[in-house]
Amino acid sequence: MDRLRNKVIVVAGAGGIGGGLARRYAAEGAAVVLGDLDAASVAATVAEITAAGGTAVGTALDGADEASVNAGVALAVERFGGLDGFHANFASFKDGESGADILGLPMEAFDEVMRVNARGFVLCTRAALPEMLQRGGGSLVYTTSGAAFMGEPLRLAYAMSKVSAHALVRHVANRFGAEGIRANAIAPGVVSHARFEAVMDPDVVAGMAARIPVGRLGRPEDIAAMGALLMSDEGSFITGQVLSVDGGNSMRQ
Ligand SMILES: NC(=O)c1ccc[n+]([C@@H]2O[C@H](COP(=O)([O-])OP(=O)(O)OC[C@H]3O[C@@H](n4cnc5c(N)ncnc54)[C@H](O)[C@@H]3O)[C@@H](O)[C@H]2O)c1
Numbered sequence: 001m002d003r004l005r006n007k008v009i010v011v012a013g014a015g016g017i018g019g020g021l022a023r024r025y026a027a028e029g030a031a032v033v034l035g036d037l038d039a040a041s042v043a044a045t046v047a048e049i050t051a052a053g054g055t056a057v058g059t060a061l062d063g064a065d066e067a068s069v070n071a072g073v074a075l076a077v078e079r080f081g082g083l084d085g086f087h088a089n090f091a092s093f094k095d096g097e098s099g100a101d102i103l104g105l106p107m108e109a110f111d112e113v114m115r116v117n118a119r120g121f122v123l124c125t126r127a128a129l130p131e132m133l134q135r136g137g138g139s140l141v142y143t144t145s146g147a148a149f150m151g152e153p154l155r156l157a158y159a160m161s162k163v164s165a166h167a168l169v170r171h172v173a174n175r176f177g178a179e180g181i182r183a184n185a186i187a188p189g190v191v192s193h194a195r196f197e198a199v200m201d202p203d204v205v206a207g208m209a210a211r212i213p214v215g216r217l218g219r220p221e222d223i224a225a226m227g228a229l230l231m232s233d234e235g236s237f238i239t240g241q242v243l244s245v246d247g248g249n250s251m252r253q
Pocket residue numbers: 012013014015016017018035036037038041061062063064089090091092116120143144145146187188189190191192195196
């Protein structure tokens with residue numbers, strides 16, 4: 001549990017899964033910068049990490065805004081001396097909220113999801129890479145989704161945005177691999193956490209769990225365990241991959 005000692009990691013997106021990522025990275029010894037639009041959720045997680053003896057600072061961060069993302073990376077460099085890892089984890093779910101298929105989907109919802117999830121992940125990569133290259137290498141991790149390859153009647157923009165992140169992973173891994181940069185996506189299945197439970201019917205949740213081979217929904221800790229491996233030197237031969245962490249829900253080649 002000490003694999004990330006002396007590493008500096010930015011986690012962008014501090015919700016259910018993001019909180020789990022930040023706690024795990026700090027528990028393994030990393031200095032963490034945690035950013036989100038939601039200042040309260042950032043503050044709560046940073047307080048938890050600090051109380052447990054870890055190192056974390058929080059910041060207001062809009063992952064879809066170039067200046068804001070650059071400021072998040074600059075904060076990591078100023079406070080902790082450089083950057084070794086960046087986990088782009090935030091997402092807009094606006095098209096799912098619209099409840100519409102392609103024919104009814106408001107194009108404003110489509111544009112917003114692509115602006116945040118697709119363009120935002122590109123901005124994060126452009127902000128993080130120069131600092132990592134200066135350091136001699138680093139690990140970029142992106143939270144995507146099983147929606148990228150499962151096919152669904154709704155959430156078209158969400159799925160398309162997550163597919164785009166997979167292309168981004170492969171570009172970064174290929175172009176910068178020789179310079180010590182690794183890039184991978186974690187594609188979660190359904191992950192339960194407080195925000196998720198607040199809006200889900202327990203009977204629906206039980207039905208979902210029954211359809212997953214391991215018989216339960218995911219937890220933020222499941223995603224964080226994969227993230228910690230990818231951020232650590234133990235993951236040094238893993239790059240350019242989309243890794244499903246979903247209890248066997250998708251069994252693709
Ligand atoms: N929970 C699941 O079942 C599940 C499944 C597959 C993939 N995912 C992915 O996991 C990631 C985290 O999702 P979650 O379940 O923790 O949801 P969540 O709603 O708890 O967290 C998402 C966070 O992103 C933040 N955010 C939104 N737009 C932002 C922006 N422009 N800049 C910065 N922060 C912004 C929100 O404020 C929120 O804190 C997302 O990328 C999501 O697509 C989740």
